Each structure stands twice: as structure tokens, then as C-alpha cells.
Amino acid sequence: MGEKIAVIGGLGTLSGGDLFFKLLKNKRVLKNQLDYHFIFEQQPYSQINLPLHQEEDIKSRKFYSYNICKNFEQRGITKILLPCFASHSFLDELQKEIAIPIVNIFIAIAKYVKTRFPVGTRIGIMTSDYVKQKMMLEKYFSYYELIYPAEQTKLMEAIYGKYGIKNGYLEGIPLEYINEICKELISNKCDVILPGITELSLLIEPLRRRGIPILDVNQIYADYALENSSGKIERPFKLGILGGVGPSATVDFMNKIIKNTPAKKDQDHIKMVVEQNPQIPDRTANLVNKETDPTVAMFSTCKRLEAEGADTIAIPCNTAHAFVGSIQEYLKIPIINMLTTTAEYIVKRFGKSTKVGLLATSGTVQSGVYHDVFIAAGVTVIIPDTIHQQLVMESIYGEKGVKAGQINGICGRQILAVADHLIGLGAKVIILGCTELPLLFPSEEQIYIDNRAIQLVDPTGVLAKKIVAMAKDFSNKV
Structure with a gap:
């Protein structure tokens, strides 16, 4: 079965498109085009033109990324690419709620650098104020000497300014500002320039023509995603409960799970998603008096639990188990037979x-x-x-x-x-x-x-x- 890779667009409109293009032109993909299915999704995002300087900006990115990832879950995606360095600050939080592996851009670049540059290499870093303040790069490049430019304000202007790269200006003032910053870093004996802003990949060609030794982080990220398997996602068990049959019994069942869980803190308890649906037709009335069949209502409830990422389903209703056999074969996850x-x-x-x-x-x-x-x-x-x-x-x-x-x-x-x-x-x-x-x-x-x-x-x-x-x-x- 081929790969089905999705890119979250919109966190940087142009850089997301650049990453998508670099996935398409990867030699592995061009030779085996039938083995790959690529999806790019961009939705309206209110913070798109703002520089990262407030936690509110990051919160909006979290919600935006989560909503798109949940859409991807319904489409059989095998891995997700998130072309935004700052958004990787909440990658662990996001991954716990998403069933699809999200490829880490820092790991991709760190692996690339490790195979090409010796320990102790001076690396010039161009990144946002947010990534710099959070010291996100230091976590992955601790064996290297990271050098930041003195002209950080000029860097932010080149990216986020009225005539900045985010607004589609790839020549003139933004290019000259970035070129000056690169030269400053090289004068500080940096052997290579590592952009920590994905928009800078749009300037790779003109900068390299000027002799700047700069990494194309979008190309590195795309190649890494294509060459490496997704691996297992470390996530907690999630129980789906078909509830409302009856309502009090559902609450009683949940309480029994809680009481039987050896937990020392809230986070030790089992993750549960409950579809409390008291409108499911009465099971006994159907079996005894041939009244409304509850099967479709039960099945649709189970499908919603399945869509919510439940690993298994429990039904705290004895009579409802008379219908489990006709439902189970159409579900992707098991119903644990009480x-x-x-x-x-x-x-x-x-x-x-x-x-x-x-x-x-x-x-x-x-x-x-x-x-x-x-x-x-x-x-x-x-x-x-x-x-x-x-x-x-x-x-x-x-x-x-x-x-x-x-x-x-x-x-x-x-x-x-x-x-x-x-x-x-x-x-x-x-x-x-x-x-x-x-x-x-x-x-x-x-x-x-x-x-x-x-x-x-x-x-x-x-x-x-x-x-x-x-x-x-x-x-x-x-």
C-alpha cells in the first residue's frame, strides 16, 4: 500500500506550497508516482500575517492545526507534515490527540546536519523571536555552536513586514536584508546557515547563487518524510462507550472503570469518549414486541465512537448485546462483549x-x-x-x-x-x-x-x- 501524505497549509501560505512542490519533485516520487498520494489543505486562518510574539498566536495555531489533522484522520492519511517551526512547540500536545504520525521537522534537519557536519560546527541560525526565545533549536543541536544574528529586527521585517516574504515579496528589500544577515553570520565564522523559518526556503536559489551556504529546510523535511517510516505513535488507550442505554447505567459503568483504575493522578485514568444517546429505540420493546429496530441507531453511534479514535467499544446494556453480532462486522474496532x-x-x-x-x-x-x-x-x-x-x-x-x-x-x-x-x-x-x-x-x-x-x-x-x-x-x- 502506498503512502498518503498530507501537508498542513496556511501557517505559512507560500512555505506550505513550497514544501508540497518539493514533495512532488522528489526523485523517489517521480519514479514511483502511483505509490504516493499527496494532500494539501489550507483553511482561512485569522493570524496568518502576524509575527509570533504572543501566546494567543500559538493557541490559534494549535486549534487550526488540530482541526485540519482531525480532517486528515477521516481520509486515511499515513503521515502529516507541519511546515512551521514555531508550531512544533506544541507537537507533543497535538500528537496525543491525533492518530496519524506528525513528522518532526527538527528531527529531520538534525539527522541531515549530523551526517554532514562534525560536532562543534558553528551554525548560523535565522529564526523567529518565538523559536529563539523558546530555545527550540538548542534541544536538537546541542552538539553544535549555534550563532544568532545581531540584526534580529531586520530578519523579522524581512519575513513579516509589509513588503516581507510572507506577503509574497521574494526580491528587493527582503532578499537584501536576508543576504546581509547571512553575510554577518558567515563573518562570525559560521560554516552553514540553518533557517528556522520555512519561508526562507523560498530564497534558497538566489542566496546560493550569491555564495551563501544555506540549507533548504523544506527540501530536507520533504526528503526525510519520504525516506523514513512513520513508526508507532505513543498514545493512551481510548475507550468508546455507547451510552444512554440506559443513562444512569452509563454513568455507573464509567464510575466503575474509574474506581478500578490504579491511578495516582488524573492523567493515569483511562481516556473515554461517550456517545450518550438515549434516543436509541428500546431494545426489549423490539425483541419482545417487534417495535422499532435499534440496530441503525446503535451502529451510527458506534461509527461516531470509531471516528473519535476509540480503540474499542463497550456497551453497558445487556439487552443491546442481542444486536452486537449484526453490527460488529461493519466496524473497524471491536466491541468488547460484556x-x-x-x-x-x-x-x-x-x-x-x-x-x-x-x-x-x-x-x-x-x-x-x-x-x-x-x-x-x-x-x-x-x-x-x-x-x-x-x-x-x-x-x-x-x-x-x-x-x-x-x-x-x-x-x-x-x-x-x-x-x-x-x-x-x-x-x-x-x-x-x-x-x-x-x-x-x-x-x-x-x-x-x-x-x-x-x-x-x-x-x-x-x-x-x-x-x-x-x-x-x-x-x-x-
Whole structure:
């Protein structure tokens, strides 16, 4: 598969175009044109003609760059070029939020210089006030002696002035100013001139004709991007949650992930993106009464989570898992099956011989999703009779049920009555197979009925622990 390389234009209109042209005329590209797809995107940018001197300028560049990078994510781009030295000051911040590798211009130039100039070489630097003050070049060229011009004001005028390079003036005063600065640096025994402003690549030819030993940083950047693989992006695990099925259960699930994460500070917690979509048609109503199919709504929600860069999707709704099979094959990322995860947990903790009582909606029961999973695991599932199943539904959907925001009172007593019924049928473990039901037992792993201790299994709690473990494995692999 060929490379699909994108250039962020607009941070320096002419320099961005110059970089794009130098990508196109690279010999590797000309010989293998079918292997490369190039994209250049420039959007209106309010700060385009301003010199970098305020943090507000950098903030606007951050937002501008982020928006374009997010557009690139949807287009299958393999790497991004950011032709602006100052904008690389926030490269690490940007890369954490973008799934595509952004090629570092400083690394590209440092590698080029290292192979051609010995340690200790005096390098003349022409760069913006911002890059100079931030000492950005010193980080990558610590083994060289960097010399800055005395005429920094003249340099800024040549770039940003009314008749400066950014405004399209490549001859006359800007060229003469830059030529004078280069001569000053050479008189200070600099062996080579390194521009730290990408617009200066537009003056390479006339300066070289005058005998100035100046590097073409745009050409170096283009060649490096084409010759080097992107490598892995160090980024945190990101969980997508299909929420709103139901709303309280979603919040409860997120809280369980937080509680099970061994974090010492905020940044240690798992990154989550939630699509809280309570308008997804009721899953039980579809399965029992053939009402509106929720599949399309669930699928579109999953696609939005996928577009947001989620590595995997969790659905804190038992009944919704009846539709997972028809959705998964059309997604690029996996849905972690809560039911399968729960079955694995029960077999590991209680053994296959344990009889499991299921408290779930009628839709979940009738769909047979739990039965299919547990039969495959060799575990026997016991369900309530018709009368007791009606009590389960009342405790969930009734006027004083959990979905109505009630977690005390009659809904809890109804569930205990059904649990007692299941125990009488031989259940040793009770699955709280509707994500609202754990809200009735927020801190209990077992209940006592007639002095008998019965284990409760909360699928959302089991899934939360699974997600935490996945995030840890993901971090170790990255």
C-alpha cells in the first residue's frame, strides 16, 4: 500500500506550497508516482500575517492545526507534515490527540546536519523571536555552536513586514536584508546557515547563487518524510462507550472503570469518549414486541465512537448485546462483549458446575444471548417463571422502577423476591443481567436471603475490570 501524505497549509501560505512542490519533485516520487498520494489543505486562518510574539498566536495555531489533522484522520492519511517551526512547540500536545504520525521537522534537519557536519560546527541560525526565545533549536543541536544574528529586527521585517516574504515579496528589500544577515553570520565564522523559518526556503536559489551556504529546510523535511517510516505513535488507550442505554447505567459503568483504575493522578485514568444517546429505540420493546429496530441507531453511534479514535467499544446494556453480532462486522474496532466476559469470569471464579440465576429484561431472556454464551461455556442458566419475570420488568420499567430513577423501595424488594425464587430453583450465583439492577446493590457482592449468602455478579463491574486490564496491556505494547 502506498503512502498518503498530507501537508498542513496556511501557517505559512507560500512555505506550505513550497514544501508540497518539493514533495512532488522528489526523485523517489517521480519514479514511483502511483505509490504516493499527496494532500494539501489550507483553511482561512485569522493570524496568518502576524509575527509570533504572543501566546494567543500559538493557541490559534494549535486549534487550526488540530482541526485540519482531525480532517486528515477521516481520509486515511499515513503521515502529516507541519511546515512551521514555531508550531512544533506544541507537537507533543497535538500528537496525543491525533492518530496519524506528525513528522518532526527538527528531527529531520538534525539527522541531515549530523551526517554532514562534525560536532562543534558553528551554525548560523535565522529564526523567529518565538523559536529563539523558546530555545527550540538548542534541544536538537546541542552538539553544535549555534550563532544568532545581531540584526534580529531586520530578519523579522524581512519575513513579516509589509513588503516581507510572507506577503509574497521574494526580491528587493527582503532578499537584501536576508543576504546581509547571512553575510554577518558567515563573518562570525559560521560554516552553514540553518533557517528556522520555512519561508526562507523560498530564497534558497538566489542566496546560493550569491555564495551563501544555506540549507533548504523544506527540501530536507520533504526528503526525510519520504525516506523514513512513520513508526508507532505513543498514545493512551481510548475507550468508546455507547451510552444512554440506559443513562444512569452509563454513568455507573464509567464510575466503575474509574474506581478500578490504579491511578495516582488524573492523567493515569483511562481516556473515554461517550456517545450518550438515549434516543436509541428500546431494545426489549423490539425483541419482545417487534417495535422499532435499534440496530441503525446503535451502529451510527458506534461509527461516531470509531471516528473519535476509540480503540474499542463497550456497551453497558445487556439487552443491546442481542444486536452486537449484526453490527460488529461493519466496524473497524471491536466491541468488547460484556456477556462473554461475564461467562469467562463466572467459569474462572465459580466453575462450570455452578448454576447461574439470570435477572434480566424479557428482551434479554427471549433473545437467548446469555443462554448461548453460557451454553458455550458449559454453564447452566436458570431463568424466572412468567410471574417472577414480570416482577423483574416492573422493578426496571415500572413507575417506581430503576429506569425511573428509583433505587430504594418496592423495586429492590421485587428483585429480592425473584432472587429468592431463583435460589429455590437451584441457583448458586445471581447475574444482575440488566445494567440498571446493580444500582440497587451499589456496594454488595452478595446478598443474604433466609441467612443464605448468595453471590451477585455485576456484568458491568466485570466489564469495567476487563477494560482496565486491556488499557494496561495497550500501554505496555505501545
